[in-house]
Amino acid sequence: MHTRRRYHHGDLRAALLTRAEETLREKGPAALSLRELARDLGVSHAAPSRHFKDKQALLDALALVGFGRLAEAMAAAQRGTGESFAERLRAGARAYVDFATADAELLDLMYSIKHTPEASEELSAAAQRWTEEMMSLIVDAQRRGEVREGSPERVGIEVFSTLHGYATLAASDSLPPDVCTQDLDELVAYILRGCAPEKSA
Amino acid sequence: MHTRRRYHHGDLRAALLTRAEETLREKGPAALSLRELARDLGVSHAAPSRHFKDKQALLDALALVGFGRLAEAMAAAQRGTGESFAERLRAGARAYVDFATADAELLDLMYSIKHTPEASEELSAAAQRWTEEMMSLIVDAQRRGEVREGSPERVGIEVFSTLHGYATLAASDSLPPDVCTQDLDELVAYILRGCAPEKSA
DNA sequence: CAACAAAGTAGGCGACGCCCACATCCTGGC
């Protein structure tokens, strides 16, 4: 049970990530300090540097965790729904918005990091994988004739922009408070209209 | 010409804001430091505190400037275009995306601040005014029969989510590089489809 | 079991935000 103070922590790296995510959620990104993290875990202020070369490295790792969690949530949502684009989109939208509101700061982190050039390739790979899933959803729907033709990339961007914008606004309390769960269905309907196939005249 | 060192700067507050905005644009939000700002302006490190009680106050003021600039850009865009919803939306979208890509960090700041409870009422007023303009655009379009009926708030949120999401993604280099100016027209078309009036059967 | 790498410790450096006491400038009421 080695719960008492040992010289070696056991898995400091994982502990740091877990605690950092808690702090991020509870007290915001500004309150994230390596030294305080170390204090919380009862370890010297320089110990974290053995696992993350600097603060940015920890943030990157945190973002990676975020992408993992998000991908998992999205995949789970897809597993539990039907085949039609409408159903899959609805499930995905719900999952994305839920994630954004539950982990707003983490999502922020994920997007603020992704575009820096030196982000680890793991990280860009995670982002990559994530967008590819998005694309396959679109391509599939196009094949089924449920989405208008044209560059899947473009359609994907349109759909994802709407989703991401909504999720971001919801997460930052920028939406009127009465706007709520039910409105997500309306949003999905709006998206569906936006990318519905052109009616043959 | 009083360009030589005077004890009083003249308008340190304005100078701080200007310089802070430059730094924000050029070196990102992490590089914003009151002390460095003071050094840049040839003033002691405590001088800024006479004009902004703390760093957050300066960021708030910066966000306020941002809302002002954005509102002005949007208004200008509206003045220079036609009456139809499609034209007005297109002009607004261009202005918003332009602002977001030119001043990505500032936009970020504006949105990260808005939802903190103690944000100055000036600031929430600016945000308020901003969303009201958005709403009037929608209501107008509904009156003209160019947008489907229903709560203007809801439609506004849908439209704005798309715009904001796109602008945010564009500003953080999260969009494939070939996606460019012309695609904005496609995005506008997508939005128009999303909120087009229901066709009478 | 000795050598070595991994993991943690202790202390120091410069920069930061914030606070204080003090200096200088400016202005309005006498």
Place this chain on the structure above:
DNA sequence: GCCAGGATGTGGGCGTCGCCTACTTTGTTG
């Protein structure tokens, strides 16, 4: 005219931070 007081700027100090280096303890492996 002048001078009292507010506004503005100075300088120093405090605690915290991220990062660095030198050292110690632990675990592994030949």
